Amino acid sequence: MTEYFTITRELAAPRALVFETLTRPEHFAVWFGTAAVEVPQDSLTMDVRPGGDFRAVMLLPDGNRINWSGEYIAVDPPSHLAMTLSDQPGDDAGLPVLFDLEETDTGTRLTIRQDRADFSDEQVEMTIEGYNAFIDDIANLLTRLQSDASA
Template identity: 35%
Template sequence: MVADSIEREITIAAPRARVWEVLTQPEFLGSWFGTGAPALIDPRPGGRILLDHGAHGPLLALIERLDPPAVFAFRWSQGPAGEDPADGTSTLVTFTLSTEPGDHTRLRMVENGFASLAFPREAVRTRFDRNGTGWTRKLTELACHTERLTLRR
């Protein structure tokens, strides 16, 4: 049996507005989550995100929720690179930001939907493990990128 969700939480030494900017703006999103090229993003519910994910190919996502500067959620495919997110082949990623003392931000990320993926269980387990490791690395990159930008201002 594979768990349905991955949860990560990190505190970032930057104000919530700055973290939101790095999380959702094309030039920043492409830096911490892609290969450095700006992402293509239509910032509205139902809008698309396209990231160059290097060796993993293009990453397509659909925005489900955008509530600045508190909640950003998108659905992305767990199938082949470049595949549109769909029922049975995608998971939902939700970022929630809250203000912490000292002008810090708590970022909570939940990716759920693994239990309902229509893939063989071993393939689901591989995706779950890969994404879990990836989120730990990517959220650390997001925090470092945000904190560097904040120090420069």
């Protein structure tokens, strides 16, 4: 039986704009590594369609790098995205990470679900922390995008 862990956050932005931050390279490169990690936009391959490839490189502050790969499994703008994601390219990426976006009175509810797989409790906690850092950067990006649009 699959056991997911879930992160849910409210974002003060329209659902279509939140979906764009998840699927457009120029936005994805801003939030995927968080503020502490560089994700060069030219390292991104984002063929956002079912069966399309995903690739990204994270350049860590200590000089190391992480090569990410995956595949888009489901793409239903602006409400749902499912993609596999692995930092071990070539290995089985496992079940997809699920992104669900619901309209709310104040913007969008973003829910991210990931299979716990063989993660320890500590690894789950660290992964949730990472997703929350991603979402913090998405929220900051959304604020900038909306501010630029209204200027």
